[in-house]
Amino acid sequence: MLSLSLGDFKNAAERLAPYIRKTPLLDLEIAKGQTVSCKLENLQVSGSFKVRGALNTVLTLSEEQLKRGLVTASGGNHGMGVAYAGALTNTPTTIYLPENTPASKVAKLKKLTPDVIVSGPVWDDANALALKDRDANGKTYIHPFADETVIQGQGTIALEVLEAAPHLDTLLVAIGGGGLISGVAYAAKLINPNIRIIGIEATGAPTLHDSLKAGELVTLDAINTRAGTLAPRRSETPNFEIISKNVDQIVLVEDDMMEDAAKWLWESAGIAVELSAAAAIAALQHNLIPSDTGNTGVIICGAGTDGIPK
Template identity: 50%
Template sequence: MLELQDFRAARCAISDHMRLTPVFAPKNYSDKSVFPDRDRLPDLYLKLENMQISGSFKARGAMNAALALDEDKRANGLCTASGGNHGMGVINAARVLGVAVKIFLPTNTPKPKIEKLRKQGVDVALVGAVWDDANRAAMDHARETGMAYIHPFADPRVIAGQGTIALEMLEQQADLDTLVVAIGGGGLISGVATAAKMLRPSIRVIGVEPTGAPTLFESLKNNTVATLPSVNTAATSLAPRQSSALNVDLIGKNVDRIVLVSDDEMRDAARWLWRELGLSVELSAAAGIAAIMAGRLGVENPGKVGVIICGTGADGMS
């Protein structure tokens, strides 16, 4: 099990290679119509991980896992399967270490992300229809070549790296009452929720998944690691068919509620973030704002609400 010292150690390990992203509190909205109660606007605090190196929070976990490898293992290079953002994070880690890297992507990865990865000049392979297919190929490749495989969410070192966001947020805005976190495989919310609850047991953590990929929602409902028969969302970085026992366990213990939002709701939220705040984010990064705009938090008074804007991009406005 992860301890608070694991998150603090991860922060120390990666600090020279990461940005301390700001927490921004938007006020005086020009467009209040998007909120369900215009007379009681949410008190929002946005952690801008879209400004993180490589464009998303994923750089944190990838770097922490890569730095933990022994020299012999890292010398063979790094590989992973990704919806795009984790791939960029692993590429960044490989450059810091000066080793080779290979990224496996599913064919449902948005074209701009594929192009972004290929422009890095690294080996990129498109395999399978969804992330789970690409992941099997990446693990096979790691076994065959000796490359170090870095899982995007089911790795305690990755989870500890992502949890460093909670340490920063609760220093930057110590009186947050609620955290709203998008969920893909569960690495981000596993780390953030676990670290936040260790620091402030009273804090409320709400996860957000797409209606077309309710992987953790179904897992917690059935108390098992659920495997979805299919996924149907344009937010492909939030769309594995299966999570892992590690993530389900941490989320079950530390997350108060998981809510679902549609692609259209995420798209509307992404467009509002651009119009109102000038933030260009991927569809997945708008999930938390979408849940707030749709009145889905399920909390009468959420208080001061921290939302992780987890990645940059333009697909949210398509």
């Protein structure tokens, strides 16, 4: 397993500080007598937490690595983070996206880099093309969740959350490939070994849930969720190992639960999110989280319009 110290996460936070937002922590009443602290990463510079890991990685690259150009595959949010980092460092950037990426995200990405390729049904297919591009053209590949510096960057969220709310007993974190929960869980447990970390996945993409159940990484046969940013068919060994050690439980939510939660966030607080960002709220609203979690924090991981009436 990756061996990281609290100092690694603090160094990442210092590296990122000039370029990203220290997003607010907002207390929301989910139900009568039940308030949760929501970390609003939907307000981050790129629209999601992903810029933390992507930019932390790019800022640690050598001049020679940058000269080769950047390439990655993304469901949209990581691509925005890498494109933002490429623009910041004047580095040519190529983004591969799966066909289930919302058109609005494709359009936003093309404003940052003209080299955006949409191909393949799911992220894993787009990623294969990104790796092929890396091998053929020598570009520097930025993995969206299995890179050590990406994980360090995502973990800076835990530092901010627990600085603002040291009383929290539980953190709820949505899971796609596992980069966010790997970083958050690792850093949070270094700060408070007793904090409970609960992951939330889409029922139609239970990548880590099924891997933990099997005791090894599994590759899903198919993806069946509209939450594209929660939908790789397979995670990677570093994430699996960190999650196995530091995550206490993973629960599954249906797409319609996330959609209802996204609508609730918009109607009750004017928070515009994508489905994945509403996953933790959905789990709370449907009583899928144990009742003894105490003071609870939630990471609202990305902006979107899924909760806004069409």
